[in-house]
Amino acid sequence: MLNLNHVKKQYGRNVALNDISLNFSRGKCYGLVGPNGAGKTTLLKIISSIIQDFDGSLTFTDSPRAKSKELIGYIPQEICLEETVTAWDNLSFFGKIYGLKGQTLKLRINAVLKDIGLTDKAKQKISTYSGGMKRRLNIGCALLHTPDLIIMDEPTVGIDPQSRRYIFNMIEKLKEHGCTIIYASHYMEEIEQICDEAIFIDKGAIAENGRVDELLQRYAIPSIYLKGENCLPKENGDFTISPKKEGHLILTESPLLAMEHVINHCKTHAVQPEQLELSQARLEDVFFSLTGSQLRD
Numbered sequence: 001m002l003n004l005n006h007v008k009k010q011y012g013r014n015v016a017l018n019d020i021s022l023n024f025s026r027g028k029c030y031g032l033v034g035p036n037g038a039g040k041t042t043l044l045k046i047i048s049s050i051i052q053d054f055d056g057s058l059t060f061t062d063s064p065r066a067k068s069k070e071l072i073g074y075i076p077q078e079i080c081l082e083e084t085v086t087a088w089d090n091l092s093f094f095g096k097i098y099g100l101k102g103q104t105l106k107l108r109i110n111a112v113l114k115d116i117g118l119t120d121k122a123k124q125k126i127s128t129y130s131g132g133m134k135r136r137l138n139i140g141c142a143l144l145h146t147p148d149l150i151i152m153d154e155p156t157v158g159i160d161p162q163s164r165r166y167i168f169n170m171i172e173k174l175k176e177h178g179c180t181i182i183y184a185s186h187y188m189e190e191i192e193q194i195c196d197e198a199i200f201i202d203k204g205a206i207a208e209n210g211r212v213d214e215l216l217q218r219y220a221i222p223s224i225y226l227k228g229e230n231c232l233p234k235e236n237g238d239f240t241i242s243p244k245k246e247g248h249l250i251l252t253e254s255p256l257l258a259m260e261h262v263i264n265h266c267k268t269h270a271v272q273p274e275q276l277e278l279s280q281a282r283l284e285d286v287f288f289s290l291t292g293s294q295l296r297d
């Protein structure tokens with residue numbers, strides 16, 4: 001539904017984005033990840049037309065709607081709500097910005113309030129809302145005009161697991177309705193959980209992108225965590241071992257063989273591990289393998 005072609009953005013001499021080309025398909029959720037200052041927000045602002053001064057081009061391929069303003073719902077990192085008025089008033093304000101009015105606006109506000117689970121709090125002032133309620137309303141404000149492409153910039157910062165789960169369920173429903181979602185987050189487990197594809201961006205360039213399961217297979221090395229006195233075999237075969245907490249992490253391409261090796265060693269030496277578990281490959285490992293672990297400012 002959207003193609004980015006050689007997008008480049010400079011702030012003075014600082015190159016924030018350099019030659020970004022990407023394709024986004026309908027009904028999929030794309031995770032956008034990268035260290036601080038990588039260029040994520042700049043990219044999201046270009047896609048949502050907030051930044052219009054850039055090189056390269058964007059093409060919306062299969063939408064009947066001509067204008068990107070109608071096509072896109074942008075949910076910013078910062079909560080953009082008027083605290084002194086009610087949720088209804090906030091939704092009404094944003095609905096009017098998108099050109100909705102009268103009965104259509106009323107119907108959409110009611111539908112969105114239901115989707116974000118705030119129907120019974122609609123007439124409450126935002127200053128009385130919890131962080132999770134504000135986040136959900138912040139999302140709701142971008143959904144009033146039923147956008148085809150929804151851009152979420154770190155939408156789960158500072159909320160409890162219940163609100164996070166609620167937002168994830170909303171994303172699933174939006175995908176079922178054919179919406180495309182671009183989801184920027186520093187929380188790798190969220191990307192793993194809800195995104196079909198991940199885009200790793202570092203220093204303004206794409207470090208890697210593809211299906212989450214394929215990236216995990218390609219980059220993350222499975223491992224076994226072992227804790228227990230005298231449980232670590234002396235002959236370590238092809239395994240790479242490093243200390244972790246009070247035990248050891250055994251990195252291996254063949255975790256079941258390594259597990260068998262440890263179990264045989266324990267049986268032979270009549271020792272009992274306190275903890276022996278297979279650790280799944282994580283997207284966080286992919287992130288560090290692509291971007292390194294050095295601090296970024």
Ligand SMILES: Nc1ncnc2c1ncn2[C@@H]1O[C@H](COP(=O)(O)OP(=O)(O)OP(=O)(O)O)[C@@H](O)[C@H]1O
Nearest residue numbers: 011014015016034035036037038039040041042043
């Ligand atoms: N308005 C601006 N003026 C000048 N430089 C900017 C501006 N906005 C961003 N930058 C610079 O562009 C680069 C990319 O910033 P951007 O905010 O897009 O990164 P990010 O990946 O979203 O970071 P974070 O994870 O911290 O939100 C950084 O070097 C940043 O300092």
